[in-house]
Structures are given as C-alpha cells and as structure tokens.
Amino acid sequence: MIEAVGLTKRYGDKTAVYNLSFQVRPGAVTGFLGPNGSGKSTTMRMILGLDNPTAGHVTIGGYPYRRLPNAPRQVGALLDAKAVHGGRSARNHLLSLAQLSGIPARRVDEVLGVVGLHDVARRRSKGFSLGMGQRLGIAAALLGDPQVLLFDEPVNGLDPEGILWVRNLMKALAAEGRTVFVSSHLMSEMALTADHLIVIGRGQLLADMSITDFISANSADFARVRTPDTEPQQREKLSSALTEAGGHVLPEQDGALRVTGLPLPRISDIAHDADVRLWELSPHQASLEEAYMRMTQGAVDYRSTDDQKAGLQQPLPPGAQPPMPVPGQGQPGWYAPSPPQPGGQPFAPPQGAPVPPPAGPYGAPGAPGAAPGVPAPNPYAQPAPQAPQGPAPVAPPPAAPPSAPSSADLTKPEDAR
Ligand SMILES: Nc1ncnc2c1ncn2[C@@H]1O[C@H](COP(=O)(O)OP(=O)(O)OP(=O)(O)O)[C@@H](O)[C@H]1O
Numbered sequence: 001m002i003e004a005v006g007l008t009k010r011y012g013d014k015t016a017v018y019n020l021s022f023q024v025r026p027g028a029v030t031g032f033l034g035p036n037g038s039g040k041s042t043t044m045r046m047i048l049g050l051d052n053p054t055a056g057h058v059t060i061g062g063y064p065y066r067r068l069p070n071a072p073r074q075v076g077a078l079l080d081a082k083a084v085h086g087g088r089s090a091r092n093h094l095l096s097l098a099q100l101s102g103i104p105a106r107r108v109d110e111v112l113g114v115v116g117l118h119d120v121a122r123r124r125s126k127g128f129s130l131g132m133g134q135r136l137g138i139a140a141a142l143l144g145d146p147q148v149l150l151f152d153e154p155v156n157g158l159d160p161e162g163i164l165w166v167r168n169l170m171k172a173l174a175a176e177g178r179t180v181f182v183s184s185h186l187m188s189e190m191a192l193t194a195d196h197l198i199v200i201g202r203g204q205l206l207a208d209m210s211i212t213d214f215i216s217a218n219s220a221d222f223a224r225v226r227t228p229d230t231e232p233q234q235r236e237k238l239s240s241a242l243t244e245a246g247g248h249v250l251p252e253q254d255g256a257l258r259v260t261g262l263p264l265p266r267i268s269d270i271a272h273d274a275d276v277r278l279w280e281l282s283p284h285q286a287s288l289e290e291a292y293m294r295m296t297q298g299a300v301d302y303r304s305t306d307d308q309k310a311g312l313q314q315p316l317p318p319g320a321q322p323p324m325p326v327p328g329q330g331q332p333g334w335y336a337p338s339p340p341q342p343g344g345q346p347f348a349p350p351q352g353a354p355v356p357p358p359a360g361p362y363g364a365p366g367a368p369g370a371a372p373g374v375p376a377p378n379p380y381a382q383p384a385p386q387a388p389q390g391p392a393p394v395a396p397p398p399a400a401p402p403s404a405p406s407s408a409d410l411t412k413p414e415d416a417r
Contacts, residue, residue: 001025001179002047002148006056009042009203016042017203019056024181024198026147029174031194031211032183033292035300039203040183041079044152047181048077060148072101076141077150081133081157086126090117090136093125097140111139116165130157138166149173151182155189167193187289199292201299211288218295219286223264225271226256226280234276241274242267256280 002024009017017039024030034040045051047058049065060068060075068074084093094108112118115135120128125136134157141149151170155163163186170193174180184190190197190211197214199207207214225242227234239249239257247262259267264283271278286294 002058002060002181003062004043004047004056004058007043007046007053007058008055009039009046009051010054015203017046017053017200020200020203020205021056022198022205022208024179025196026179027174027177028195029170029180029182029193030196030198031190032181032198032200033185033187033190033296034183034200034206035296035302037301038200038299040200041152042203043200044077044079044150044181044183047150048075048079050079070101072097072146073103073144074146075148075150076144076146077152078134078137078141078154079150079152081130081137084125084133084136087124089122090125090128090139091121093136094139094143098143101144103144107143107145111142114142114169115139131159131162134158135162138169146178148179149181151180153183153185155184155186163189187287187292191288199295201296202301204299206295206299214295215286215288215291218291220260221286222284223259223262223267224252224256224280224282224284225259225267225278227276228279229255231277237274238271238276241270241276245270258284 004023005021007017007020008015020039020043032040032043042051043058046053047060047065057064063069065071065075088096091108091112094111095105097103098105098108109118109121112121115138117132117135117139120132125133128136134154138151138154141151154170155166158166167189170180170182174195182194184193194211196210197207198205199214207217209217225238227238235255235257242249242257242259242262245262245266247267248260250258252258262270264281268278268281271281
C-alpha cells in the first residue's frame with residue numbers, strides 16, 4: 001500500500017503539491033487524475049524518493065522508498081519513457097537495470113516478451129517510436145516483478161492494440177493483489193481500467209473514491225425522450241407539458257429531448273396524459289469525462305482561447321458576409337499556409353484567391369469572429385474565474401476539504417499569486 005500524509009512540495013514560490021493525504025490500496029487499479037500542472041508527476045516522484053517533500057511524508061508498505069529493503073524488487077515505475085540511454089539496445093537497457101538490482105538476465109527476456117518488444121530487443125532505443133518507448137518503460141517497471149507499480153501516462157503514444165494491452169495488464173496486475181497507481185488524461189480509458197480514483201487540482205485533493213461514486217457524485221442524471229420524428233408538434237406538446245410539471249427540458253442534436261428534474265415514470269405519465277407517443281425514454285448517466293470536467297473546472301490552470309486568427313484572414317468589404325466553409329475544402333479566402341505541394345510554392349494562397357496586400361509580420365488586417373475549424377465550445381467549461389476567492393471545489397466525503405495556505409493561495413492561478 002502507498003500512503004501519503006500531508007504531502008507538500010514547494011519549488012521556490014510555487015506550491016506544486018499541498019497537504020495531500022491518500023492511500024493507494026492493493027488489489028485495485030487506482031487512477032490518478034488532475035489537470036495539467038496539478039502535481040501528479042511531482043507526487044509520483046515523491047512516492048519514489050526522487051523528490052523530497054517540503055512537508056508531510058509518503059510510504060510504501062510502511063517505509064519511505066529510500067529505506068525500502070530491495071526497493072527495485074518491490075516497486076516498479078514508469079515515469080518518463082524517454083529517460084533511456086538512446087545508444088543502448090532495449091535489451092541492454094533492461095539488462096543494466098536488472099544487474100543493478102540483482103535480477104537474473106532471463107527475466108529481461110521474459111519482460112521483453114510480455115511487452116512485445118522481443119523482435120526489436122537488439123535495436124538501439126533511440127530509434128524507437130513513442131509507443132515502443134512506452135513499452136520499454138513498462139518492461140522496466142515489470143522487471144523486478146514488484147508488488148507496487150506506478151505508471152505515469154502509460155498509454156501515451158500507444159496504438160489501440162497497445163492501449164487495450166495496457167488496460168488488461170493493469171487489471172491483471174491488480175487482480176494478482178498488487179497495488180497499481182496510474183495517471184492518465186484519457187478519461188474513457190480510465191473509466192475502463194480504474195476501480196478507484198484520486199483526483200487532484202492545483203496540488204490539492206479533490207476526490208478519493210470509487211469510480212462509480214465519483215461519477216454519481218459529479219454528474220447530473222437525465223432522461224432522453226424522443227417523440228416520432230414525423231410529428232414535431234408532439235415534441236412541442238410534450239416539451240411544454242414537462243416544463244409545466246417542473247422539468248428542465250433541453251433539445252438534443254438528434255431531435256430528442258434531454259429532461260432533468262423528473263423521474264422516468266413521471267415523464268411517461270405526463271406523456272400519456274398529454275396523449276404524446278414516445279419512441280424513446282431512456283435513463284442516462286454522465287461519463288467519467290463529464291464528471292471529471294465538472295469537478296475540475298475550477299482547478300484548471302491552462303485554458304485555451306478561441307483562435308481568432310488575427311491578421312490571417314482576408315478583410316471583408318463593408319457589409320459583405322463571410323464566405324461559407326465548404327465541407328472538406330476549408331474556408332474560401334483563407335490565407336493560412338497550405339501544405340507544401342510537390343514542386344510548388346510552400347505557402348501559396350489557394351487558387352483563384354486574391355493576393356492580399358503586403359503587410360508587416362502582424363500588420364495584415366484581421367477578420368475577428370469565429371474562424372472555420374474552431375471546435376464547438378466545451379459544454380462543461382466555465383469561463384475562467386477572474387480572481388477566484390474561494391477554495392478549490394471539493395467533492396463530497398470522504399475527501400476532506402484541504403485549507404489553502406495563507407502565504408500561497410492555491411485557488412489562484414500561479415501568475416496571480
Ligand atoms: N522541478 C521543478 N521546478 C519548479 N517547478 C516545478 C518542478 N517540477 C514541477 N514543477 C511545477 O509544479 C507543478 C506541478 O507539476 P507536475 O509536473 O507535477 O504536474 P502534472 O499534474 O504531472 O502535470 P501534467 O499533467 O501536465 O503532466 C507545475 O506548475 C510545474 O510547473
């Protein structure tokens with residue numbers, strides 16, 4: 001078992017992890033989630049004795065990593081798949097790790113087989129793809145057949161077959177009674193792999209609970225209701241009746257209605273009373289991704305803005321409407337560099353487009369407004385708080401709300417502190 005108590009790490013003014021307490025238990029896959037920069041890697045480094053906590057402590061099986069007898073045989077970790085001597089072959093890399101820990105050479109060949117790298121075992125790792133590097137990192141973690149395993153983003157760069165393999169590997173390791181602690185940003189994958197979740201935001205604990213509890217605590221269930229497509233008036237009638245009964249009704253893209261605030265049997269009764277036929281009435285629960293977005297929306301440090309592409313679009317004459325994007329062909333009149341054509345100019349404007357007047361590097365007049373290809377707004381995203389005052393959002397029990405330190409308000413973006 002991994003146990004962190006009051007774990008805190010400061011780098012100068014930056015508090016990367018604050019007062020983190022949690023346990024990672026054997027026999028389960030525990031997912032470690034948090035937005036970029038929330039302190040996941042820092043926490044893993046402290047667990048592995050690669051960084052010293054500023055305050056608090058973390059133990060594995062009751063010992064700090066550095067005092068753990070024969071640590072490489074007890075704990076395996078993949079932190080950074082690129083941390084490999086590129087001039088060594090995969091086999092020699094593993095062999096050197098094995099020799100340092102008194103692990104027999106035949107185990108190297110075993111793990112090369114387990115991760116599917118036996119055919120390239122004698123190739124230098126600097127020629128490896130991202131996914132091959134991940135596999136080599138996983139092989140290194142498995143080398144000592146450890147009871148405790150930590151993986152930081154193990155599926156990064158893996159193809160679908162590799163992702164499935166990692167999922168099954170994690171589950172199998174946990175089923176053997178091992179402690180498996182794995183960070184990932186791939187929510188759909190985490191939903192399929194993890195049994196338990198630890199979620200952090202800006203270095204603080206946001207949730208420590210089973211994946212099922214996490215989803216039900218952080219999601220709003222809703223009902224999908226569909227009336228016959230051929231009779232739009234039925235849909236309107238039902239929508240009014242549901243709203244009158246206190247339900248909240250939103251249209252879905254496919255013509256169905258998303259209803260919250262009314263139980264399914266009540267929706268059915270209302271439809272019956274209104275003499276509206278139903279083609280669908282189904283309960284829905286949010287995905288892990290939706291629940292995660294809801295929980296962490298106040299603890300995200302790095303948010304994207306819409307790309308206004310200032311200075312890159314052809315200015316429109318006064319009163320003219322922007323041209324409609326053509327599916328598969330992009331936006332007419334668009335001056336972003338097109339991919340180099342064989343024998344052609346690398347940055348030629350689209351054929352037939354008028355050549356814009358020369359301008360300074362940033363001087364071309366831009367057409368603000370939404371540009372083609374800009375994704376639809378994230379339905380779960382909230383506007384970034386201007387100056388957040390309250391503590392980071394905290395899930396219902398058992399996660400205790402951590403209090404922010406007075407000297408460094410962790411609820412504010414780093415720059416604002
Ligand atoms: N050695 C360091 N010196 C200074 N600041 C650091 C150092 N290591 C991490 N940090 C800072 O600590 C914070 C947490 O970083 P960390 O890498 O632990 O986050 P993370 O959750 O793993 O992020 P990601 O999901 O992007 O990998 C970040 O703001 C990072 O810039």
